Amino acid sequence: MIFEKKYGIDLGSSSVKVYSAFRDKIYISRNIMAYRGRTIIAIGNEAYEMSEKTPADISVTSPMAFGTIADLELQEILLYKMMRGQDRFPRRNCTVFFAVPPDMSALEKRAYYQVANGHWIRHTRVYMVEAPIADALSLGLPFETTAGSMLVNIGDQTTRFSVFGSGRMIMSRMVPIGGTQINESIAQEIRRRYDLAIGIRTANRLKIAMGRLSDQSKDARRVVGMDAVSGLPREEVISSYVVNAGIMDCVNELASRMKTFLERIPPQISYQVAREGIYLTGGSSRIPYLDTYLASYTGFTFNLSSLYENSTAAGLEQLIHNKELKKYAQPISQRKL
Ligand SMILES: Nc1ncnc2c1ncn2[C@@H]1O[C@H](COP(=O)(O)OP(=O)(O)OP(=O)(O)O)[C@@H](O)[C@H]1O
Ligand SMILES: [Mg+2]
Numbered sequence: 001m002i003f004e005k006k007y008g009i010d011l012g013s014s015s016v017k018v019y020s021a022f023r024d025k026i027y028i029s030r031n032i033m034a035y036r037g038r039t040i041i042a043i044g045n046e047a048y049e050m051s052e053k054t055p056a057d058i059s060v061t062s063p064m065a066f067g068t069i070a071d072l073e074l075q076e077i078l079l080y081k082m083m084r085g086q087d088r089f090p091r092r093n094c095t096v097f098f099a100v101p102p103d104m105s106a107l108e109k110r111a112y113y114q115v116a117n118g119h120w121i122r123h124t125r126v127y128m129v130e131a132p133i134a135d136a137l138s139l140g141l142p143f144e145t146t147a148g149s150m151l152v153n154i155g156d157q158t159t160r161f162s163v164f165g166s167g168r169m170i171m172s173r174m175v176p177i178g179g180t181q182i183n184e185s186i187a188q189e190i191r192r193r194y195d196l197a198i199g200i201r202t203a204n205r206l207k208i209a210m211g212r213l214s215d216q217s218k219d220a221r222r223v224v225g226m227d228a229v230s231g232l233p234r235e236e237v238i239s240s241y242v243v244n245a246g247i248m249d250c251v252n253e254l255a256s257r258m259k260t261f262l263e264r265i266p267p268q269i270s271y272q273v274a275r276e277g278i279y280l281t282g283g284s285s286r287i288p289y290l291d292t293y294l295a296s297y298t299g300f301t302f303n304l305s306s307l308y309e310n311s312t313a314a315g316l317e318q319l320i321h322n323k324e325l326k327k328y329a330q331p332i333s334q335r336k337l
Pocket of ligand 2: 011012155
């Protein structure tokens with residue numbers, strides 16, 4: 001089917017992942033845009049580069065906040081521009097499969113519908129797939145047969161714990177901790193130790209360059225920040241030790257939330273989860289040794305996925321190509337909302 005206009009879309013806080021059935025490929029773009037008044041200046045990576053250093057009349061924002069759509073119109077435009085960039089995107093009469101959080105209100109469902117049926121993208125058939133199910137499909141979780149499996153997706157602003165049993169999802173909880181909070185924690189640590197204020201983007205760079213939650217290899221990076229006392233720019237050499245202290249601070253909080261969640265799982269299911277190991281995915285699970293760190297904190301073993309941030313979109317890809325999995329996609333029409 002060459003002219004199949006089907007898309008699997010995962011709207012994330014940091015990036016949008018679009019699987020195009022036509023190209024058979026997953027595209028990823030930062031979910032951020034820069035605009036002045038009603039004029040869009042930049043989207044995606046270009047807009048990200050502009051953030052934290054724009055004049056007052058230019059705003060740089062992300063249309064998603066904590067895994068939910070915060071700005072409908074911006075999200076639609078961003079999605080439209082992204083799809084236009086890759087495909088001769090038809091604009092209308094296509095089918096999209098959205099990966100959505102399981103515990104959505106009617107209003108949030110309406111937002112997803114609206115993004116695909118607005119001003120730029122129209123007459124779209126919309127299906128919703130619960131994001132943890134999409135993850136489970138791409139990670140190959142035996143969730144249709146298992147007595148208990150658990151999946152953790154650590155993203156940019158959210159982490160989601162989900163438990164499956166007897167072919168369905170039994171529990172799912174979101175905690176507002178992810179890569180952004182880890183970056184903030186790194187910035188806070190640097191401010192506390194050196195009286196130096198650095199931007200979140202700088203913190204993100206330090207995290208990706210030196211983040212490592214095990215016997216630390218010594219490393220250091222030079223950063224420029226603002227002196228918290230004098231307000232003047234200052235240079236400082238930041239060691240990997242400091243960066244990881246910041247990361248650990250945030251990860252400890254996450255691990256403690258995970259422990260509380262694990263304690264609430266019924267024992268016969270939790271027994272099975274312990275035997276199987278917890279499945280771990282999401283962009284932030286790229287931090288080296290995060291899985292062993294969480295294992296030592298919670299006492300459970302972890303199976304780290306090699307798909308990372310792409311796992312949800314990869315699950316949608318399987319769903320689009322496999323008729324038997326269509327039962328996990330719920331069609332949404334305007335009348336039903
Ligand atoms: N090599 C890396 N080391 C550490 N963190 C990383 C690395 N690569 C990406 N990340 C982090 O992964 C996060 C993005 O993950 P992901 O794409 O799963 O989130 P999202 O789906 O956009 O957000 P959410 O699911 O919270 O709405 C970012 O915070 C980014 O900093
Ligand atoms: Mg995500």
